[in-house]
Every structure is written in structure tokens, then in C-alpha cells.
Amino acid sequence: MPRYEGGGDRLVLKLDSGYNVGIELGWIKGVEKLPDIERPAAAAAAAPAPAGGLPKVLLLSTGGTIASRIDYRTGAVTPALGPEEIYQSVPELAKIAEITPRVIFSEHSENLQPDHWKKIAEELHAASGEGFGGVIVAHGTDTMQYTASYLSFALSGFPAPVALVGSQRSPDRPSSDAAQNLAAAASFLTQVDSGIYVVMHLDGNDGASACHLGTRVRKNHTSKRGAFQTVGGSPAYTIRDGRLEAGPGDRLAPGEYRPRIAVDPRASLVKYHPGYDPAVLDSILDAGARGIIFEGTGLGHVGRQMYEAVGRAAEKGVFMGMTSQCIDGRVSMTVYESGRDLLGLGITPLGDMLSETALVKLMWALGIKDDIKGVRNIMLDRIAGEFSPGVF
């Protein structure tokens, strides 16, 4: 019998209730295979199968809790499952789509770097000619929003829908959200044409998953299953028992596929706070930063003590964009004298773009443009729904 745990003197079995029970090996008198039983109908109803069979869906695995199991020795969760195992752990997937599993790497997402984003984009691009009706990207939740933003920019107009899926609780826990989110993502992919979305539990209850635009989503709770939210709006879609419901939130109209897979990580996010030492900004510039996203206060401010360092950054030709640590709402730098001062120093207000999305977009823009004017033009061009229409 397969056992996750190498050592130990116990066999861990999952009960029908979802809970696990450990049995001392010495107590086991025999192991017998029972005849196959009919599994109850999967919660996720099968999508209508096209002529010739189920839709083809690619499942790319990058790691994260969704591909993890608990190490019962240490109690920690480690990434371990390959996509085949993910697939096998959610048998209802087979009723929704014909899944092709593929591993890219196996990392918790806090360890992912811009080069990992690029690697995922390259895998997606390579698969774009293989006739898949959609792609699931299994991904850790910690930095899922950063990766979703990157893919939204680098693969704008990707010819098939992409769903980043994670779980807040590992698949071997009774409260795991992995199965529902995977099934919802597969159903979703068979019912839409394009766009890069994050598919996670709608709230703390089982039953509904939400599909968030990749550039407008944020992990807003450390542990709840419904942690992911579309900021400043509603999810683009919800999926209940396999049925797609269009939400009131933003969706992207299909556009021409324009892959631009590049990244330059020489950009920093500067969250301003009282007592911020401007010498830190100078250090960031000395280390070779080509761009800064400020996460300012309120409508987009930093304190007066920063002005000289901001001026030095402008002289160096560093792109500086302004977002707000309020998270919701848009920056507006003409209301107060501080905002006007900062506009005068060359900071570009970024509307209601999330600071994390703005940072990713900047790293991407720096990867495809050498000049600050080109970078600025890209930052103000609405590519993947990253800011509200008419915000500038």
C-alpha cells in the first residue's frame, strides 16, 4: 500500500468522513482489496462533452499546498505531489475534462521569483499550439496573485482560458478546498473562451468557487478558504456545482494573442510609513533599481522627507509609480499639495492598480522596454484589466 510517510510504524488511512486515522503496523493482520464500489456522483457535474469526447485540459503543476501533503512526522506541509497524484486525488476531474498532467517545478509559492513566472509563461506558450481547451496552473496561494498578473501581461490574449488554482488546506485534510477548486476550474475552462483567472473558494462554505480576473485579485486572509477577493469589485464568474454564472465583475474581451515573455526584476515595492528612512530609497537606487512602485498613504502620498531621494531617482531616469496602501480605491494626486509636489517630482499615478499588480507589470515592462518613456506608456496602457477603464 502506498504510504506518504517513509519511516514510522503507523499506516494512515483516510475515512469516508474525510478524517484520517493512524493504525499501528503491528495491529494489521492482513490487507484485502474490496471489490470496486460505485463512487457517488461527483459534486462537480460534468460539462457537456463536445463531439469526440471531453474537452482537453492541461494541468501544469508548480507546487504549493494543492500539490502538498502533511508530513505526519513534523506536522509541516511539504510540496510533494506530482500532477498525476493531484489528478488521482480528484477523480471527478475525469468526468469534466481529459486532463494532461505536466510538472514544471515543485515550489511553495513564497519561493517563486520572476524567473519562475517566465518559466510558467514559456510552458503555457509552448502548449498554446497543442489544442488544449484550457490550462489549469496548480500554484501556491502565497504569491498566486503576482504570478496571475505576470501571465496576464506576458500572455495577453492567450488563445485558451487559464485558471490558476490553489488550496488553503492541503488535499489530505478534511477541510481541504483542493478538490472543489480543481473541479470548478476544470468546469470553468470548458465554458469560457479566454482570459487568465484565479479560481478559489468563493467563501468559507463548500459549494461555490469564484473566478477572479488575474490582475485584480488579492489574497486577503491568511488562512480562510475564501481568502481571495476581487478588489474593488466582484468576481468575474462563480462556479456552483459545475455551473458557470457570470458575476457583475470585470471580464476581458478576447483579443489578439500577443506573447511578450520578458522580465527585469530590478524594480522594488516601497511601502511608505511614518519614519521611513530616505536612505533606504537611496540604497535601492544604488543597487541598480530601474523602477519603483510606491505604496503610498491615502490618495497616493509619501512624507516630505522623501522628496530629495525621489528627486534623485527621477534624475537617474528611474520609473516611479504611485499606488495606495489603502488597497481599495484609486490614487488621486491633484487633490492635496503633497500629491502635486510628488507629481512635480516625476511620480506617475497608477489609478486603482493594486500595488502588487503594478510591481509585476513594472518588472514586465522593464523587460520589454529600455527607455523610461516606453515603460511609462506601458504602465498606463490597459492590457489585462489591471485598472478601471477611464481611470486616467
Place this chain on the structure above:
Amino acid sequence: MPRYEGGGDRLVLKLDSGYNVGIELGWIKGVEKLPDIERPAAAAAAAPAPAGGLPKVLLLSTGGTIASRIDYRTGAVTPALGPEEIYQSVPELAKIAEITPRVIFSEHSENLQPDHWKKIAEELHAASGEGFGGVIVAHGTDTMQYTASYLSFALSGFPAPVALVGSQRSPDRPSSDAAQNLAAAASFLTQVDSGIYVVMHLDGNDGASACHLGTRVRKNHTSKRGAFQTVGGSPAYTIRDGRLEAGPGDRLAPGEYRPRIAVDPRASLVKYHPGYDPAVLDSILDAGARGIIFEGTGLGHVGRQMYEAVGRAAEKGVFMGMTSQCIDGRVSMTVYESGRDLLGLGITPLGDMLSETALVKLMWALGIKDDIKGVRNIMLDRIAGEFSPGVF
């Protein structure tokens, strides 16, 4: 007639509707003072007056939109009003309390620094023996939560209730929230015994203001009047038409007054993101930081590339605390191997403390303790409701 605008050839009058109208000076044939008219009853009902007159409330002004007016030449909002003018602009205050106005300084709050927090605390401490039933601190909204946290720690057990009050729209705008928030704060102060709170609109509607615990509040929208929210809970109180309603949220039991007014700003907030350059953390350490608050991903993580720099910080005796950029929920560093690694490197998990509150608390702790152990003990001691009971 008083005119805000020095130059210009127009007189700006406020109409009953709340809107302004500009009249060319040349068109004015005469100015006549009409007999005083009876003002309609104020929205905020007077609190029950104690024998001997209305409760005495101190109004300290620090600047901000609540003390601002629009510059009709540039369209920008600049801090200008003294506390007498604030007071006069909200005549209903006189029915609720006997207000003593006092100016500390006049700054938009994005320009406030830890020394300003100290100055406000010193003014409050000095006034603690003057017999006021409560204190209103008029303050800009941008960094109000930072100041509220500081006062909560430095003046723990302050013998009278304190309400920080701001406005999202300047007092000369029809949609201003200044009058309601000031009146609500005054009513609030006459009905509670102690505690440091932020009093702002409950939501986008007029009528109700919310009282948030100073250490649990966050400005979560750039411009809405109901921008302030108690994170992970409900407001401690709401005020509707002058009536206090206890909410389900945390309140503080009255305690012994223990003023400890000190601050050491040599602490930084490090918001982690993919591609974070560990050299930046090294620069922060080289610049003399004595403490770092990480705003990590998810349950409290930073990427593996940070580990060496984190280790160097630990060797230098720098305090390092972990919070989450998810904002809601608590960090938990024993679930994943990344968290365990970081615990091993000496990072202290800070439960569900907000990152901004944690930074302020750290600057305060560094001001009163020289040794890292003493700082750590303070960080884990629940002083002003800054984390949930039993979180450690």
C-alpha cells in the same frame, strides 16, 4: 467679509445646499447683514449634561483635511483652519460638550513622523490633569492608524477617552464628513470612560459613525467616507444621532494609566515580494536598523533568497517580527517548512497584529528597551488590544 482666497476677483459663498458659488467682485453692489436666523436642530443630539454644565472636551488639532479648506485658485486642499475655526464650523458641538480648542501643529498626516506622535502624546499627557472628560484629536486620515496605535501604546490606560477624528472630504465640500465625525466623537467621549479610538463614518451614508480600537483600525479605501475599518472584526461602538451603541467588536477594559512616551524610529517595514533583493535588507541593517517588521506572504513567509540576510540581521541582534500582507487573519509559522525555517532564523510571529500597528509598536518598544529580549517581551505583551487574546 472673510475670504480664504488672498488674490482673485471673486467672492465664494456657500449656499444652503452645501454647494459653493463664486461671484465676481465687480458685480457686488452692496453687502448687508441679515438678522440672525434660528439654525435647525443639529443632527447630533446633545448628550445628557451633567450637573454643573456640559462635559469638558479638549480639541487638539494636528492638521489634516478636517482642518483644511480648498484653495480655489489651485483646486488643492491645504491645511489652514485652526481649532477655533473647526469648532465654529460645527456649531452642534456646543450642544454636546464645552470644547477647549488647542493647536499642536498643522500638517497633512502623510508628513507626520514618530516625533510628531511623541509630541501629540506629550500634549495629551500634559492635559491629563486638567479635568477634561475626553479629548478629540483632529488628524489627517492618511496615517491616522499609525498615530492611533502609538497613542494606544504610549498612553496605555489614559484616564479619559480619546477620539482621533478626521475627514475624507474637506469641511467646505457638501459631501464633507467632518461635521458628523466631530459631533459623533464629542458624543462618544461623553458616554465612555476610557480608551483610544478612531471615530469616522461607518459607511458611505450619513447618519452613523464607527468607533474603532486604535490598534485594530485600517484605512481601507482611498476616498470613501467609510474608509476606516476594524480589521478582522467589528467596530467597538457605533454612534447614531448622538446615541452610543456597543458593537460586537473588541473594547479595552479600563486599566492603570501608565504613560511611556518614547520612540526610536530605527525600525523598518519590509513588504516582501517575489524578486525582493536581499541587498535592500542588508542596506536597512547597515543604516542602523534595530528592528524589522516583515510583511510576509500568506501565513508569514519570505522567499528563500532572504534567509542569509535574515541570518545576518539576527546575528546583529536586530528584532525581527512577522506579519502578513494578507492583512486579515493571523500568521502561523509552524504549518509550512518556510515558516519553520524562518522561526529557526529568529523571526518572531506576531499573531494577527496589523503590520502598521506592529511597526509602530516596535518603534515604541525600541524607545523604552535597549535589549532585544526586552523588545521581544513587549511585542508579545498585549497592551492595547493590538492582537487577539490567546493568539500566542
